Amino acid sequence: MKGNKNSNKEVASEMFVARSLDETRFWSRIMKEHSLFLRLGFRCEDTQLIAEANQFYHLFEQIERRAHSFTNQTDPEQIRRFNSEVQQAATHIFAFKRKVLGLILTCQLPGANNFPLLVDHVSREANYFRNRLIELNEGKLKPLADAIIKENVFFLRIMADHAKFIGHLLDPSERKLVDMARNFSNDFDELVFQARDLEGMKPHSQTVPLLDQFLDQNRVSVASLRDFKKTARDLIEECKIKSIIHPLLADHVFREADRFLTIIDMFEAHLTGATPHSK
Structure with a gap:
């Protein structure tokens, strides 16, 4: 019996380290890129803001590098301290x-x-990133039914925002792509409202059939948006469309959609015990 307890503790520790490193490797890169995008949007006279953005860029670049220097066998206490620092x-x-x-x-800028x-x-x-690190250090590893709706509300809104940004940063003459971005924006706005409706019906809405259908519906839309982002990214990199979208921003929003799909699969596997969908 004692052996089983020790074994379970080891598995939990390994899961904690792996999940912590996965979150930090992904989100530290995202934070680093945010610093760059904000800096590019400042005016040349905003020297203090530019300097601050540069400091954050280098800080998260260092954090990203350190996160990749650790392995899943790293001492959990070391990762716990690292999580607190990154938070x-x-x-x-x-x-x-x-x-x-x-x-x-x-109106000061x-x-x-x-x-x-x-x-x-x-x-x-x-804010999502810092809260995730706090949750991990508190031992909240398993995706609860509560988290399924909450995470989807968060990410669906992120996807809706992305569609709006793409639509506004494409050249107006790219009418077909602007139209597609607007349609995605409307689609995800509707999904956000649906998710919030489900959230408002808790705890009665937290049944396996309802949550499973919720995840399936979201997956279809997210996969479609991810493919659109991938196409837009490739066209921007090849200079085939007119826009003021930085190529790194195009890749950035693609990676976030891909991340959301991974989270949906993780939730569905937890709900039903099914094998995660292949991408």
Whole structure:
């Protein structure tokens, strides 16, 4: 019996390390890229904001590098300390993003090129990242029914935002692509409302059939948007369409859609015991 307890503890520790490193490797790169995108949107005279963005870029570049230097066999206590350190960094970049949003909304950065919704969007992702690290350090590893709806509300809104950004950053003459982006925006706005309706019906809505159908429906739309993003990314990289979308931004939003699909598969496997869908 004692052997089983020790074995379970080891499995939990390995899962904690693997999940922690996966989150930090993914989101530290995202935070690093946010710093770049914000910097590109500032005016040349915003030297202080540019310097702060550069500092965050280098901070998360270092964190990303360190995350890749650890392995799944690294001491869990070392990872726990690393999570706390990274969580502090995520908290600081969250505060920076909210400060920038405040400056934009009070018209103190006229002529800058960061949409208020984009700055709000990247701050929500920083908040998500820091909360995820806190949850991991508190031992919240398993995807609960509560988390399924909450995570989907978060990511569906992220996908809706992406569609809006793409539509606004494409050249207006790219009418067909702008139309497609607008349709995706409308589709995901509807999915966000549906997810919030399901959230409002908790706990009665947290049945396996309802959640399974919820995940299936979201997967179809997310897979379609991911494929659209991949096509747009490839066309931008090959200079085949007109836009002011940075190639890295195109790849960035593609990776986030891909991440959401992985999370949907993880939730469905937890719900039904099924093998995750192949991409």
